[in-house]
Amino acid sequence: MSTDIRDDTRAGFTELFGREPEGLWSAPGRVNLIGEHTDYNEGFVLPFAIDRRTVVAVGLRDDRVVRVASTIADDVVEIALSDLAPSVLSGWPAYPLGVVWAFSEFGADLSAVPGLDLFIDSDVPLGAGLSSSAAIESAVALALNDVWRLGLDRPTLARVGQRAENVAVGAPTGIMDQSASLLGRADHAVFLDCRTLESELVPLGLAEAELAILVIDTGVKHSHATGGYGERRAACERGAAVLGAASLRDVSVDDLPRAQELLDDVTFRRVRHVVTENQRVLDTVEVLQSGGGAAAIGDLLDASHRSMRDDFEISVPELDLAVETAVQAGALGARMTGGGFGGAAIALVRVGDLSRVQVAVDNAFGEHGFGQPDTFVVFASDGAARN
Numbered sequence: 001m002s003t004d005i006r007d008d009t010r011a012g013f014t015e016l017f018g019r020e021p022e023g024l025w026s027a028p029g030r031v032n033l034i035g036e037h038t039d040y041n042e043g044f045v046l047p048f049a050i051d052r053r054t055v056v057a058v059g060l061r062d063d064r065v066v067r068v069a070s071t072i073a074d075d076v077v078e079i080a081l082s083d084l085a086p087s088v089l090s091g092w093p094a095y096p097l098g099v100v101w102a103f104s105e106f107g108a109d110l111s112a113v114p115g116l117d118l119f120i121d122s123d124v125p126l127g128a129g130l131s132s133s134a135a136i137e138s139a140v141a142l143a144l145n146d147v148w149r150l151g152l153d154r155p156t157l158a159r160v161g162q163r164a165e166n167v168a169v170g171a172p173t174g175i176m177d178q179s180a181s182l183l184g185r186a187d188h189a190v191f192l193d194c195r196t197l198e199s200e201l202v203p204l205g206l207a208e209a210e211l212a213i214l215v216i217d218t219g220v221k222h223s224h225a226t227g228g229y230g231e232r233r234a235a236c237e238r239g240a241a242v243l244g245a246a247s248l249r250d251v252s253v254d255d256l257p258r259a260q261e262l263l264d265d266v267t268f269r270r271v272r273h274v275v276t277e278n279q280r281v282l283d284t285v286e287v288l289q290s291g292g293g294a295a296a297i298g299d300l301l302d303a304s305h306r307s308m309r310d311d312f313e314i315s316v317p318e319l320d321l322a323v324e325t326a327v328q329a330g331a332l333g334a335r336m337t338g339g340g341f342g343g344a345a346i347a348l349v350r351v352g353d354l355s356r357v358q359v360a361v362d363n364a365f366g367e368h369g370f371g372q373p374d375t376f377v378v379f380a381s382d383g384a385a386r387n
């Protein structure tokens with residue numbers, strides 16, 4: 001993380017609130033290497049934390065008021081701790097204040113904690129599918145856990161962030177993003193079992209293999225609080241119910257012929273995506289751990305994208321173009337990342353081929369009359385921390 005953001009956050013806090021903060025906490029956005037729309041189906045995911053972070057400066061108050069401000073909006077929102085409820089939250093403050101509220105859902109006693117001033121800055125691009133929202137939630141969750149001495153562990157803090165997003169923001173998302181943001185480690189991906197919430201760090205070895213992950217942010221904005229995301233989730237739950245499974249985690253590739261007989265075509269394809277995607281996550285982890293290394297996962301990334309494009313139907317023309325062009329220009333594999341309906345694709349690229357792939361994608365977007373994408377390399381980075 002550049003020291004600029006930390007300096008800017010501290011300066012922003014001091015200017016607005018007229019004193020020094022207690023401290024700074026930060027949390028990263030994430031890229032999902034593979035395992036899309038599997039988290040809320042109790043399946044497997046393999047994201048990593050990236051070198052783009054949200055920073056929150058926190059100061060304790062001697063009353064029971066919370067004030068929150070950020071560089072993304074001009075307003076300072078002020079609310080008494082006793083008035084905090086999902087129904088009174090909206091807009092960007094629902095992320096940080098939703099976290100404050102969600103702590104009480106996890107057994108934290110907030111009846112005597114002091115009020116707070118919060119100032120937030122971030123260099124995670126908004127709405128790009130890189131989990132700028134989870135970065136805010138995770139930074140705030142870790143900060144409050146520290147300053148209020150609540151003693152929750154990181155997997156539970158991830159659930160606090162998810163609860164804020166589900167209830168206060170109203171997006172029916174899973175546990176992946178907050179887990180990546182809180183559990184990430186430099187040069188590793190987080191292999192998470194979303195049923196048990198057990199996780200394992202898997203070395204990526206990208207630098208040694210002279211590989212890089214290139215993000216292609218299409219600039220197509222999306223929101224998971226409306227529309228397609230919730231519909232996909234409902235289709236998965238419907239499919240599991242018809243198959244007599246508690247969740248699609250309990251459906252295997254071998255069960256797919258039976259699923260095809262029992263389900264309508266659309267529901268079947270939604271189910272097939274999740275079931276095969278879970279298997280692709282397991283296969284990717286095996287390849288990474290068995291010495292095949294990152295250079296050998298390209299086909300799995302490509303297959304994941306096809307499955308999201310054709311079966312789950314969450315891609316958009318800009319994402320498909322980014323993926324196809326990157327692979328044609330020499331990427332070892334590529335796929336859209338995140339919830340879909342816009343946002344970013346990732347491409348696994350040999351370092352020596354990076355500029356060729358970038359130029360090819362830029363040109364292709366120009367030829368199709370799409371706005372220029374923002375392309376940049378991301379590095380697997382450490383998760384949330386006090387700094």
Ligand code: GLA
Nearest residue numbers: 036037173174175176338339
């Ligand atoms: C969004 C959600 C995650 C996950 C992905 C899709 O990022 O926040 O919980 O469902 O979409 O894999």
